[in-house]
Structure formats: structure tokens, C-alpha cells
Amino acid sequence: MSAPSFAKYVVKRPWLHRWIQPVANWYTDAAGYRKLGLKFDDLRPEESPVMQQALRRLPAKEAYDRIFRIRRAFQCSISHTLLPKAEQTKPEDDKPYLDHIIREIEKENKEREDLDNLVVRK
Numbered sequence: 333m334s335a336p337s338f339a340k341y342v343v344k345r346p347w348l349h350r351w352i353q354p355v356a357n358w359y360t361d362a363a364g365y366r367k368l369g370l371k372f373d374d375l376r377p378e379e380s381p382v383m384q385q386a387l388r389r390l391p392a393k394e395a396y397d398r399i400f401r402i403r404r405a406f407q408c409s410i411s412h413t414l415l416p417k418a419e420q421t422k423p424e425d426d427k428p429y430l431d432h433i434i435r436e437i438e439k440e441n442k443e444r445e446d447l448d449n450l451v452v453r454k
Contacts, residue, residue, distance in 0.1 A: 365421075369408070369421055370402070373428050374402055386430050389437075
């Protein structure tokens with residue numbers, strides 16, 4: 333199940349968006365995952381069945397790129413270094429690539445659950 337989001341609430345209110353955006357940018361930069369070449373979706377825990385299924389549904393190129401980014405970040409972590417500025421993930425490249433797949437899987441699971449609990453009456 334996806335985490336609740338207040339993004340729609342914030343985006344609808346321009347004054348709140350202007351106030352929160354600099355804080356959000358600072359927090360994302362302070363997290364440091366972009367300096368290791370990772371994207372936000374690379375940080376998601378893989379243990380849930382929904383996430384496992386989403387990773388199986390990823391296109392081959394995207395799955396390869398994901399594994400490459402994780403291994404490169406692990407190597408940087410071991411050597412206590414950061415990637416050069418040119419290789420770090422830029423904010424405009426840090427787009428979610430798993431959200432739509434996860435939403436689709438959750439929708440399918442909900443539909444399956446509804447059909448399994450269907451009661452037929454005569």
C-alpha cells in the first residue's frame with residue numbers, strides 16, 4: 333500500500349507550495365542519495381510482495397539501470413566517496429518510475445480481493 337500524500341493539498345494552494353518548496357528541496361539535497369547517483373524509487377524497500385511484482389514488471393532497460401545505480405552507490409559507500417558532479421542525479425532526472433506500476437498492482441489486488449469476496453445470491 334502506498335503512503336498517504338499531502339502533495340495534492342499543497343499544490344492546490346500556491347502560498348503553501350511557495351513556502352514548502354524550498355524546504356522540500358533542501359531536505360532532498362540533505363538526504364544525499366542523489367550525490368550517490370540514486371533516484372528516489374531506488375530507495376524503496378523491496379521486501380513487500382507489491383514491490384517484488386513491480387520490480388518484475390519493470391522494462392529490461394529500466395531494471396538494468398536501477399541495478400547499476402544501486403551497485404555504483406554501494407561501491408561509493410564502501411570507498412567513502414561521492415560521485416563527480418557530472419555523474420550525480422540531477423533533480424530533473426529524479427522522476428518516479430515505479431509509482432504507476434505500484435498503483436496498477438494495488439488496483440489489481442483490490443479488484444482480485446473484491447472478486448474473491450463476491451457473494452452470488454439466487
